[in-house]
Amino acid sequence: MNAPAQKPDPSRTSHYVNDALYRALIENFSDWQDDARAVTDLAVRDEFRRLLEREARLLDQLRYDDWLAMYTPECVYWVPSTPQAGDPRREISVMFDDRRRLEDRIYRMRTGFAWSQAPASRTVRLITNVEAFATARDDTRMLRSNFLVSEFWGDETRVLTGWAGHRVTRDGAGWKIEAKQVNLIDCDQSIRNPSIIL
Amino acid sequence: MTALEKINAPPTRLGGTALYDWDRLVQEDRAHRLIYTDPAIFEAEMTNIFGGTWTYLAHESEIPNDNDFITRRLGLRPLIVVRDGNGKIRALYNRCTHRGTTLCRWDKGNSKSFQCPYHGWNFLNTGKLRGVPWPDGYAEDMRDPKYNIAQVPRVESYRGFIFATLNMDALPLVEHLGPIAKVIDEWLDRNPGGKVVVCEANRFRYKGNWKLAYDNSCDGYHVAYSHRSLLETENRFAGENAKGMAYYRNSPDTQPMYMRYTGRGNHFKDKRPNLEQRPGGLWALESAHPGMEHYEAEFIRRYGDRAFALLDLAGSEPVNINVFPNFSLLGNHIQVFEPVGVEETNAIWYGTMIVDDGKVPKDAVTDINALRMRTQEGFPNFGEVDDIANFEQIQRGLMALEDEWVYMNRGFGIPDRVKTDADGTITAPATDEAFMREHFKEWKRLMKARPNLAIQREP
Numbered sequence: 148m149n150a151p152a153q154k155p156d157p158s159r160t161s162h163y164v165n166d167a168l169y170r171a172l173i174e175n176f177s178d179w180q181d182d183a184r185a186v187t188d189l190a191v192r193d194e195f196r197r198l199l200e201r202e203a204r205l206l207d208q209l210r211y212d213d214w215l216a217m218y219t220p221e222c223v224y225w226v227p228s229t230p231q232a233g234d235p236r237r238e239i240s241v242m243f244d245d246r247r248r249l250e251d252r253i254y255r256m257r258t259g260f261a262w263s264q265a266p267a268s269r270t271v272r273l274i275t276n277v278e279a280f281a282t283a284r285d286d287t288r289m290l291r292s293n294f295l296v297s298e299f300w301g302d303e304t305r306v307l308t309g310w311a312g313h314r315v316t317r318d319g320a321g322w323k324i325e326a327k328q329v330n331l332i333d334c335d336q337s338i339r340n341p342s343i344i345l
Numbered sequence: 346m347t348a349l350e351k352i353n354a355p356p357t358r359l360g361g362t363a364l365y366d367w368d369r370l371v372q373e374d375r376a377h378r379l380i381y382t383d384p385a386i387f388e389a390e391m392t393n394i395f396g397g398t399w400t401y402l403a404h405e406s407e408i409p410n411d412n413d414f415i416t417r418r419l420g421l422r423p424l425i426v427v428r429d430g431n432g433k434i435r436a437l438y439n440r441c442t443h444r445g446t447t448l449c450r451w452d453k454g455n456s457k458s459f460q461c462p463y464h465g466w467n468f469l470n471t472g473k474l475r476g477v478p479w480p481d482g483y484a485e486d487m488r489d490p491k492y493n494i495a496q497v498p499r500v501e502s503y504r505g506f507i508f509a510t511l512n513m514d515a516l517p518l519v520e521h522l523g524p525i526a527k528v529i530d531e532w533l534d535r536n537p538g539g540k541v542v543v544c545e546a547n548r549f550r551y552k553g554n555w556k557l558a559y560d561n562s563c564d565g566y567h568v569a570y571s572h573r574s575l576l577e578t579e580n581r582f583a584g585e586n587a588k589g590m591a592y593y594r595n596s597p598d599t600q601p602m603y604m605r606y607t608g609r610g611n612h613f614k615d616k617r618p619n620l621e622q623r624p625g626g627l628w629a630l631e632s633a634h635p636g637m638e639h640y641e642a643e644f645i646r647r648y649g650d651r652a653f654a655l656l657d658l659a660g661s662e663p664v665n666i667n668v669f670p671n672f673s674l675l676g677n678h679i680q681v682f683e684p685v686g687v688e689e690t691n692a693i694w695y696g697t698m699i700v701d702d703g704k705v706p707k708d709a710v711t712d713i714n715a716l717r718m719r720t721q722e723g724f725p726n727f728g729e730v731d732d733i734a735n736f737e738q739i740q741r742g743l744m745a746l747e748d749e750w751v752y753m754n755r756g757f758g759i760p761d762r763v764k765t766d767a768d769g770t771i772t773a774p775a776t777d778e779a780f781m782r783e784h785f786k787e788w789k790r791l792m793k794a795r796p797n798l799a800i801q802r803e804p
């Protein structure tokens with residue numbers, strides 16, 4: 148038996164962001180908030196709520212390595228620039244990151260020369276209205292949550308708010324995030340210093 | 346097409362001609378803090394600059410069909426930019442002629458008419474008043490042209506870029522652009538069919554004066570420092586093959602790149618001579634972007650030798666082409682500066698994509714654009730954020746009242762550093778502030794002028 152081909156390291160090269168990924172992403176993030184598929188088991192919902200709360204806490208604490216470890220190696224972080232989140236192949240996003248670009252984002256903030264984050268913003272995230280939905284795949288769920296990020300920088304506190312969609316996949320006893328779509332309510336308007344991870 | 350009729354005399358309160366001794370405020374090598382902080386100067390700019398000279402409004406691809414519209418601003422004036430039923434592009438004031446409410450609250454759409462949400466006056470998208478509820482309540486004939494929507498009298502496009510001015514004496518747009526038109530041509534003609542289509546944007550707001558962005562538009566001096574986090578990040582795996590704008594890091598002034606001033610406040614920075622002149626020369630400089638290795642391998646497999654010329658279409662064109670006061674082409678972006686207030690500005694980076702012209706392989710267009718979206722998101726996310734942080738902090742620094750001057754004297758007074766050609770174009774090393782000294786001469790010319798401003802209405 149041949150050894151399996153070495154998979155390219157997504158922290159170094161980006162082979163997985165291809166047409167199939169874009170098509171799947173658009174499909175996965177369309178028409179998924181279906182009442183008939185809502186997860187009603189309180190214990191399961193609580194597990195997802197804890198996952199989202201932990202993500203929020205790690206970001207507030209600038210624990211980026213721990214935060215990234217919550218994601219699958221071939222993940223997507225997507226902040227659309229239109230409220231209906233069009234096709235990212237023909238529409239600029241506020242942010243559209245694969246794993247390597249997420250690591251770039253973190254690397255940049257740690258250089259000490261990222262003036263928009265020097266000093267780093269202090270943030271507090273409120274995550275509410277957590278809902279989970281089943282998908283066609285047994286090992287995959289879609290989560291919807293509302294967020295409100297209070298960000299203090301310079302001498303003022305401002306607010307970034309909207310809702311997020313997480314596509315999570317089973318990972319041993321827990322779950323990992325495959326894709327996160329962050330929908331700012333003012334995503335198509337001018338945004339003040341969008342330099343934190345949402 | 347109906348001829349428009351000029352109906353309005355120039356506004357009575359004319360800009361700021363007498364506000365200040367402009368020559369004292371803006372000197373050859375330095376500018377006074379007040380030009381960035383004084384609300385009266387800002388107000389004067391809204392007529393003398395954003396009104397008195399050609400201002401960029403929109404790209405034709407944003408209103409491709411008859412009756413399409415988008416809302417924009419000319420200075421602070423709210424506008425509806427429409428392509429009417431005859432295909433004519435108009436810049437209508439987004440203001441009801443009855444009592445002044447905005448007629449349209451959508452960012453974009455398609456409509457033959459606009460009905461005022463307050464008392465229901467209904468206007469065609471030519472600006473003509475079509476009807477009012479219960480007209481017999483008016484003694485006057487409501488067909489009087491004064492009730493038609495005011496519009497900007499001069500709206501002209503240059504190869505898809507729509508500009509407008511209220512100044513009846515302004516040169517025709519193409520003459521106003523002058524030598525910079527050729528640079529715009531080159532920027533467009535590298536794309537299939539010589540065309541781009543706007544596809545959403547990275548949109549920023551900063552608490553600072555709009556000129557801080559224009560002063561930065563041709564600034565090669567800040568790159569190595571303001572963008573140090575970007576340069577370090579995009580070169581973290583690069584080894585010997587420096588990526589992005591890494592060429593700024595070592596003696597940028599002795600490199601082939603340069604800045605050139607072409608008159609009327611317009612200038613460009615040309616970094617193209619720094620590149621290897623070969624297919625793929627641009628692509629080779631691109632830092633890491635989502636999907637790049639996949640698409641590169643796929644293009645080589647599909648198109649062989651032609652792959653790199655195609656990949657170059659997703660690469661950022663290394664120029665900054667700036668048309669005073671609010672327009673900049675850089676990389677593949679159309680960047681627009683919108684004043685919001687004396688200390689508040691939007692900086693919008695419209696993305697562009699390529700179109701199928703029958704010469705690029707059809708299946709390549711989608712993939713080039715997919716890659717081109719990701720390359721375009723790089724700089725706004727990792728570069729612009731730091732610039733606008735610096736703009737905001739300039740605005741704050743300028744609150745130090747007694748320290749009055751900002752300096753723009755880099756390169757000033759050094760013999761043979763700045764070259765002026767017979768046609769008046771001025772060329773200097775890439776980090777020189779000559780561009781800023783020159784655009785402030787244009788700013789002063791406009792602020793001193795009594796522009797012949799007008800609006801129009803349908804007859």
Ligand code: FES
Binds near residue numbers: 443445
């Ligand atoms: S304000 Fe528009 S109809 Fe009255």
Ligand SMILES: [Fe+2]
Binds near residue numbers: 572
């Ligand atoms: Fe910059």
